[in-house]
Amino acid sequence: MPTASDFERLLRGASLRVTAPRIAVLSAVHSHPHADTDSIIGVVRQNLGAVSHQAVYDVLRALTGAGLLRKIEPQGSVARYEARVGDNHHHVVCRSCGAIADVDCAVGHAPCLDASDDHGFAIDEAEVIYWGSCPECTTAAKSS
Amino acid sequence: MPTASDFERLLRGASLRVTAPRIAVLSAVHSHPHADTDSIIGVVRQNLGAVSHQAVYDVLRALTGAGLLRKIEPQGSVARYEARVGDNHHHVVCRSCGAIADVDCAVGHAPCLDASDDHGFAIDEAEVIYWGSCPECTTAAKSS
DNA sequence: CGCCTTTTCTGGAATGAGTCAAGTTAATGA
DNA sequence: TCATTAACTTGACTCATTCCAGAAAAGGCG
Incomplete structure (x- = not known):
């Protein structure tokens, strides 16, 4: 778990001003991954x-834009x-x-970036979402 | 381009009632892929x-649920x-x-369904979205 | 063919995530 | 410390989507 000064360093590294709301948001997201x-x-x-x-929305957008957070x-x-x-x-x-878990990329290093036909698009990222049933819901469904 | 009776057959095949709005929605989606x-x-x-x-929302939900349409x-x-x-x-x-184009699956038949570690989830679908810049926007960005 | 049940459609109001705008406050850098 | 500029507050607002209750139409059955 990073400390407040770690977050401060992150912010400065992205040339963003260091404010209490920003540190609090960074900390919140670090301790609650995938939170809405x-x-x-x-x-x-x-x-x-x-x-x-509003401040939280602004901060989230700023941090996402700076690459410190990712929005899904x-x-x-x-x-x-x-x-x-x-x-x-x-x-x-x-x-x-609606539970979310992380999955490392299946095939290796930034792999899925190959589309069979890219229609002339300049592709810079492939986003993959696996859909399914989490362990809890799978069990619940069986026992019903 | 399928005809109205094709759509009617589709609806009946999904045991859905055949109504004018439904046929019109099916037809609209067929002729305008990726429309909002x-x-x-x-x-x-x-x-x-x-x-x-409201009827359109209902129809879209019914058709999506029946597997005749896909929501993205x-x-x-x-x-x-x-x-x-x-x-x-x-x-x-x-x-x-925001332009959207279709891309056939890169690796073959339902391939991307392998996650490296599925955290116990029962995965039934892998959804892939490639992000990038369409030909028009790429050209526009260069000339500016 | 016409009735009955069930599903669908209409119209309007409500919900809720997210945005806009104007003014105030505070962080940074000289 | 002071000026500059970015960030925060407040409050109203937008807009996609959903909810609700009543009217209408589809399909099955006699």
């Missing part, structure tokens, strides 16, 4: 007291954020409860 | 006259629908203009 915006707001307020939701939004879910960036990993999403 | 809900409503109204947006919603975009189902293809999305 609302939960993040909750965690941040628990640490800092009153913080406007699987179908039917609101936006979620995670702190693992730059390691090209993917996600499994449970169809029934 | 609003455009679909527009096309349907052009063919049928007044149709409530890339980040930052509203829901879009397409009629190509059951052939495990993926999409390229342009980061700047």
Whole structure:
């Protein structure tokens, strides 16, 4: 678990100003991977007291733009954020409860970037989402 | 381009009632792949006259559930629908203009379904979205 | 062919994530 | 410390999607 000064270094490294809301958001996302915006707001307020939701939205956008956070939004879910960036990993999403887990890329290093026919697009990223049923929901479904 | 009676057969095959809005929606999605809900409503109204947006939403959900349509919603975009189902293809999305194109699966037949570590999830589908820049936007960016 | 049940469609109101805008506050760098 | 500029607050607002209750139509059956 990184400390506040680690986060401060991260922010400075991205030439972003160091403010309490930003550190709180970074910390919240680090300790709650795949959390949605609302939960993040909750965690941040628990640490800092009153913080406007607007500030959290702004911070999330700034940090996502700077590459410190990654935004994911699987179908039917609101936006979620995670702190693992730059390691090209993917996600499994449970169809029934929405749980999300990380999955390292199956084939090796940044592999899935090959489309059979790219229609002239300049492709810079391949995003993979695996859909299925998490262990809990699988068990629950069997016993019913 | 399938005809109205083709769509009727599709609907009956899925044991869904055959109604004008449903045929119009099917037809609209077939002729406008990757259209968002609003455009679909527009096309349907052009063919049928007044149709409530609610009916279109209901129809889209029913058809998606029956497997006649597929819903896709890339980040930052509203829901879009397409009629190509059951052939495990993926999409390229342009980061700047949002254009979407189809991409057949890179490695062969339902290939990407292997995650390195599935965390106990029972995975039934792998969804791949390639991000990049479409030919138009690539050209526009160079000339600026 | 016409009735009955069930599903679908209409119209309008409601929900909720996310955005906009204007003004205030605070971090940074000289 | 002071000026500059980015970040935060407040509050209203947008817009896709959903909910609700009543009207209409589809399909099955006599």
